[in-house]
Amino acid sequence: MLSADLPPMTVVPALMPQGPFALWRSESGILSLQADRCPHRGMRLSHGFVRGEALSCIYHGWRYAQNGRCLKIPAHPRLEPPEAIRVETYAVTESGGLIWGCLETPAGAPPNFDGFAPLRMMSVKVSPQMIATSDEVDRRADGALAIELAGQHCLFLARAQPDGSTLLFCLIEEAAAPEARIAVSRALELFRCRLEADDLQKEAL
Amino acid sequence: MIGPMMDAWYPVALESRLGTNGRSTRLMDTPLHVARLNGGAIEIRTEDGRALPVRLRYGHVWTSLGAPTTDLFDIPEADQPGRRLVEVGVVRVRCSPLRAVENFLDIAHFPFVHTDILGAEPHTEVEKYEVEIREKEDEVWATQVKFYQPQAAKSASTGITTDYMYRVPAPTCSVLYKTCPARPGEWDVITLFVQPLAEDLCDVWPWMALFDDESPMTDLIHFQQMIFLQDRSILENQIPRLLPLDPGMEIPTRADLTSVAYRRWLKRHNYTYGAQLVAQ
Amino acid sequence: MKLYDYILSPSCYKIRLMASLLGVPLTLRPVDFHPGEEHLTPEFLALNPAGTLPILADGGLLLTETSAMLVHLATSAGPDWLARHDPQAAASEQQWLSFAHRLTASLGGARLCDMFQRPGDLASLQRQGIMALRELEVRLFEQRLRQQAFLASDRPTIADIACFPHVVLAPDGGISLDPYPSIRLWQRSIRGLPGFIEMPGIYRRHELSEEPDPDAANETAEQV
Ligand SMILES: N[C@@H](CCC(=O)N[C@@H](CS)C(=O)NCC(=O)O)C(=O)O
Numbered sequence: 001m002l003s004a005d006l007p008p009m010t011v012v013p014a015l016m017p018q019g020p021f022a023l024w025r026s027e028s029g030i031l032s033l034q035a036d037r038c039p040h041r042g043m044r045l046s047h048g049f050v051r052g053e054a055l056s057c058i059y060h061g062w063r064y065a066q067n068g069r070c071l072k073i074p075a076h077p078r079l080e081p082p083e084a085i086r087v088e089t090y091a092v093t094e095s096g097g098l099i100w101g102c103l104e105t106p107a108g109a110p111p112n113f114d115g116f117a118p119l120r121m122m123s124v125k126v127s128p129q130m131i132a133t134s135d136e137v138d139r140r141a142d143g144a145l146a147i148e149l150a151g152q153h154c155l156f157l158a159r160a161q162p163d164g165s166t167l168l169f170c171l172i173e174e175a176a177a178p179e180a181r182i183a184v185s186r187a188l189e190l191f192r193c194r195l196e197a198d199d200l201q202k203e204a205l
Numbered sequence: 206m207i208g209p210m211m212d213a214w215y216p217v218a219l220e221s222r223l224g225t226n227g228r229s230t231r232l233m234d235t236p237l238h239v240a241r242l243n244g245g246a247i248e249i250r251t252e253d254g255r256a257l258p259v260r261l262r263y264g265h266v267w268t269s270l271g272a273p274t275t276d277l278f279d280i281p282e283a284d285q286p287g288r289r290l291v292e293v294g295v296v297r298v299r300c301s302p303l304r305a306v307e308n309f310l311d312i313a314h315f316p317f318v319h320t321d322i323l324g325a326e327p328h329t330e331v332e333k334y335e336v337e338i339r340e341k342e343d344e345v346w347a348t349q350v351k352f353y354q355p356q357a358a359k360s361a362s363t364g365i366t367t368d369y370m371y372r373v374p375a376p377t378c379s380v381l382y383k384t385c386p387a388r389p390g391e392w393d394v395i396t397l398f399v400q401p402l403a404e405d406l407c408d409v410w411p412w413m414a415l416f417d418d419e420s421p422m423t424d425l426i427h428f429q430q431m432i433f434l435q436d437r438s439i440l441e442n443q444i445p446r447l448l449p450l451d452p453g454m455e456i457p458t459r460a461d462l463t464s465v466a467y468r469r470w471l472k473r474h475n476y477t478y479g480a481q482l483v484a485q
Numbered sequence: 486m487k488l489y490d491y492i493l494s495p496s497c498y499k500i501r502l503m504a505s506l507l508g509v510p511l512t513l514r515p516v517d518f519h520p521g522e523e524h525l526t527p528e529f530l531a532l533n534p535a536g537t538l539p540i541l542a543d544g545g546l547l548l549t550e551t552s553a554m555l556v557h558l559a560t561s562a563g564p565d566w567l568a569r570h571d572p573q574a575a576a577s578e579q580q581w582l583s584f585a586h587r588l589t590a591s592l593g594g595a596r597l598c599d600m601f602q603r604p605g606d607l608a609s610l611q612r613q614g615i616m617a618l619r620e621l622e623v624r625l626f627e628q629r630l631r632q633q634a635f636l637a638s639d640r641p642t643i644a645d646i647a648c649f650p651h652v653v654l655a656p657d658g659g660i661s662l663d664p665y666p667s668i669r670l671w672q673r674s675i676r677g678l679p680g681f682i683e684m685p686g687i688y689r690r691h692e693l694s695e696e697p698d699p700d701a702a703n704e705t706a707e708q709v
């Protein structure tokens with residue numbers, strides 16, 4: 001997820017390879033990454049709302065802290081929720097304009113892409129392998145894919161989705177002007193069209 | 206495996222809307238056709254030609270895939286003079302039929318899902334109420350349920366504390382009784398009849414028997430459709446889609462005693478079509 | 486003004502929402518669209534031969550197209566909602582008003598199919614819906630680069646209201662909104678406008694009201 005796509009007091013579904021997770025930013029700007037399933041009756045927490053420093057479930061309003069602990073059950077407003085009620089919480093950090101989540105203990109800091117800043121994220125209905133093996137991209141040593149779009153040097157980060165599709169992050173040179181960004185974004189749409197059309201053709205064979 | 210839910214009655218059409226083309230539909234993965242014959246009679250057959258039993262009651266056409274041991278449950282209020290019978294129509298929902306019923310039994314969501322209509326913050330507290338499984342009728346009942354509501358019914362103009370009773374007479378049907386603003390002392394009847402299409406897909410047919418001589422019929426229909434569609438956006442986003450019967454999977458509180466009893470009753474009868482038995 | 490209305494129709498909601506944002510009172514005439522199909526009765530076909538809702542009647546004026554209704558509401562009660570300040574914005578507004586009809590056909594069609602079992606090719610409607618969402622996403626992204634939070638301008642116009650309902654209700658037709666960050670920010674801005682009203686499936690932003698204090702309910706109850 002791009003930092004710019006997540007203002008304070010919002011929650012979104014973070015599309016991880018393992019499925020969606022609830023990613024939210026508190027009023028003071030703190031990020032949390034939690035399971036997208038409320039322990040009460042299974043509602044997706046990414047449909048909830050962020051008030052102050054807590055995430056509330058949209059179904060019955062149970063409130064969760066950044067550490068996952070249930071703070072409040074509105075049906076019993078004066079009850080201190082038992083310690084045992086908590087939503088699974090994972091490591092999350094922000095670097096270079098991107099938000100990085102990790103479902104295990106992080107092995108180190110997220111990678112750095114010096115000189116590049118994120119432009120957009122999009123979903124592509126082909127596998128990450130198909131993107132990585134496209135003639136248009138070159139795999140770099142750090143795992144990112146280099147590509148030239150609308151005459152600009154760009155990087156792709158491709159993440160698999162549970163349904164076999166890809167979540168694609170496009171980075172562009174930090175210095176790029178707004179017009180160049182728009183041109184790259186449009187070229188990116190075309191790139192996606194080409195990939196998806198190729199994929200359909202392959203399937204047809 | 207369908208199990209004993211095979212022998213229960215399910216709604217498959219609205220009698221008044223069943224035209225000469227009939228309705229092709231499904232019941233627990235079995236395709237069937239509800240036909241209106243020339244004389245006006247209604248016949249239900251599975252794809253392989255097997256005729257199924259038919260009951261016409263509460264505005265709907267009911268059937269069963271198995272051999273029902275009891276007749277369709279009774280709602281005595283349905284025949285009470287002076288009630289307006291409201292056919293709300295059908296809405297398809299991608300969820301377990303059991304989740305749809307459980308949501309209907311729940312009041313704690315009113316302030317968040319039906320905001321400013323059936324509930325509003327800060328009035329979120331659910332007071333203690335009574336729940337029992339009535340052995341003679343073999344039904345789940347919740348009584349003395351109370352909730353503060355800004356606009357409890359189409360005919361309500363100010364907030365009131367509304368009394369409720371809930372009843373589960375069949376695995377995918379629920380009847381609720383609520384304070385009737387127009388006739389103190391009587392109960393309005395609102396039902397949720399759920400037609401299970403698959404374990405994780407259902408057609409929901411709300412139906413009502415109300416004392417309200419003022420509101421136009423369309424207003425009554427729209428009020429209930431509005432409420433149910435608010436629920437639908439919840440029901441399609443619960444994980445897992447099936448109703449977990451494993452007690453470790455979801456955490457209830459005292460406000461959920463009706464849901465707890467409903468789950469226990471389902472388990473006891475092996476009514477598990479649409480349920481998840483072991484946590485995955 | 487009298488609106489022939491159906492509570493679950495995103496098209497009718499456009500008009501209710503616009504009127505509420507403008508503070509224009511509407512007289513609602515609920516129509517039994519489902520299950521009664523009242524909009525197809527002779528009385529209604531006489532009003533609107535196309536057999537669609539909404540219908541807006543204002544004096545002698547009878548409108549059956551939502552874009553025209555939005556223009557009429559804004560012209561009479563809130564000219565700020567029309568992108569008249571510069572030719573590009575004005576053209577862009579028209580572009581989105583027309584685009585909104587594609588949303589009605591694709592996302593709206595998928596919703597009718599999926600939710601009310603209207604006949605139709607659901608898979609193909611969903612494909613067209615996704616194409617439309619992608620188009621909206623890329624344009625809204627460009628608007629963000631121009632520091633504009635709305636479709637045609639830096640402030641909301643009737644174009645936003647024309648597109649908003651069907652987009653937010655896309656999941657009703659089985660189309661996920663998860664992968665569209667710019668659409669998410671845009672619809673969040675609309676849901677934050679003063680005078681915003683809900684429809685089933687489109688929630689208010691609960692975070693905009695205060696977290697109640699546990700004793701607040703007792704206090705108000707005592708006041709009553
Ligand atoms: N003319 C309307 C059309 C809106 C529309 O399609 N409305 C639906 C209700 S959501 C409708 O009336 N459909 C008629 C039908 O499906 O029979 C517009 O300008 O947007």
Ligand code: FES
Pocket residue numbers: 038039040041042043057058059060061062
């Ligand atoms: S499901 Fe989240 S609060 Fe009930």
Ligand SMILES: [Fe+2]
Pocket residue numbers: 308309314318319432435436
């Ligand atoms: Fe509800």
